[in-house]
Amino acid sequence: MGINSKPVVFAVLSAAVILVGTVVTVFVPLFLPSTQPVSPYVKPYTAIELEGRDIYMREGCNNCHTQTVRPLRTEVLRYGEYSKPEEFAYDRPFLWGSRRTGPDLARVGGKYPDSWHYSHMESPQRLFPKSNMPPYGWMAKNRLDISNSFRKTSILNYGYSETDVKNQIDEYRAKVTSDSYPSKESRDKVTPPELQKDLTEMDAMVAYLQKLGRDVKNMEALK
């Protein structure tokens, strides 16, 4: 075959051959709005939730937890409503995961109070002695870095002004540091005294987990 003596032609032809499936199944869908539809009921993450999401990524939580419920009977029974494409319009990157060493988290928002998350993250084994989840109590000892919060939301086109971001952060800080915060006791237990009046990485993580799956309820109710 003549092509076996023409390396450049061979390379160009190889590139063409691998690009056929690539164009049809990957590039074309990028330009079809139906691949990643948008719903007015799905809201972008707040600056705090986004910071929590970034910590979720940093710690590689996606290595053990998926975030997509499949339309299977026992799966809907276990986790809740199956995942809809609209829910992921603001997810960059996606965090669907590939292995469930721990349970799926797509519907975890609102399932437990904040206090549960503070205690569980600090020591999963205290709640579930045989759990193999790593402890993350140290997150409550790290002050949350909010220096890039506005930059992050603007890169992601969430449509917040700098004031919006500042307000979101201030509001959330006011909420978790207030004496009337229902999860105050659990939060204070894991948070060192010098950080109790400030935002920690753990606070952002809890905010993120509580957002997961919240919008789907509105979306389904209003369909």
Next chain:
Amino acid sequence: MEESMSEAGYDYKVVRGFTYSALFWLVIGLVVGLWIAFEMFNPALNLTPWLSFGRLRVVHTNGLGLGFGLAGIFATAYYMLQRLTRTPLPFPGLAKAHLYLFNAAIALAAVSLFAGMNTTKEYAELEWPLDIGVVILWVMFAVNVFAILIKRQEKQMYISLWYIIAMTVTIAVLYIVNNLEIPVTLFKSYSVYAGANDANVEWWYGHNIVGFIFTVPVLAMFYYFLPKATGLPIYSHRLSIVSFWALIFAYLWTGAHHLMLTPLPEWIQTVAIAFSIFLIAPSWGSVVNGYYTLQGNWDQMRTNYLVKFFIVGITFYGLQTFQGPTQGLRTLNAFFHYTDWVVGHVHMGTMGWVAMTISASFYYMIPKIYRTDLYSIKLANVHFWLILVGQLTWTVTMWIGGIQQGAMWKATNPDGSLMYNFLDSVTSLYPYYKLRFVAGVIYFIGILVFAWNIFMTTRQQPVEAEA
């Protein structure tokens, strides 16, 4: 054959350098693997944030995929390219820089992943400055690949060179497209794609990076080193042509079988299933070509220690490429996905096919370069049996664990409620995780024997000038 020509001018320094690099990262990657295998049944080893499972798992996959896998590919590619073209490396200085930069990049990659700089896209976790480094490294490699092919003394390009060309082109496309991201800081970026599109791009990449690192260049080694080691020509040239083009065409359609029953549009999933089933044909084309090459000479399985590695390796490749498409079918996928079944599947390919083939390629190549004999065939046999037993115990354990967990997730009581809570399904796997750890230790010992054998071979005096 090219064996008879003068060795003058061939640059083997870079081949040696990448061989040592491969062995080094192999050992490191396996130590991390054992660490996280232990964490799976005892979380006590999550001692610090740097050693927590979520961070270490990506050090393991990147360390072995990029560190060991790519170094092994570069070592054998630089060797095969020179031998098959009968041409010395056009830019040995560039190749040397490639070697040093490669190791620096892998070290930086490991440190950055330990530190939590993680984009979370599987097998593409490195942050954007390292992505740029990877692209530069790839270009440095590609320059030598195409320069030597253009300058070559041998008119026809042998099968292995086709696979090297396909890898060089495809990895570049995959890596750049999937890693398009907008930097926030030096250590943080966001993907340019959102949600279902990001998932689709990622698994197009994820599936094909495995295909074009763990299949395509390893087939290049198989097609070169099997005939070399046995003295037998490849059974069918025509079959290798058909297999090659069908393989590289079909591979790129199949990524979405990793996204079965997710919110990704159903047609993309279905197309992926169809092409995955088709992919069995070209994959088995290479398997059959390998088996028939030994036609009438099967006694070499007994008499030639290298043949065991190649034939058992290609057998795992055959099993892998049959298991993959079947577990991609919607019904089976609904059961197996997200369980340890898939973890077992991956490790049959990497610990079985890839490691066996690279081992045997090194065993053939290193004594040739050093003009000596292998330090110990006996140790090579010990290595073979340890990694075979280790890998089989490992993968079979994970398959059984996967079936068990899948069944527990699906089990319902007569009233239709779930029979097991999630934690029950996790703790029931701990006996399997302990056995998997033991299997990993057996495998690791086999790899240490391998590294020792190669190291001692390089320490020997040359026995004779090559005839």
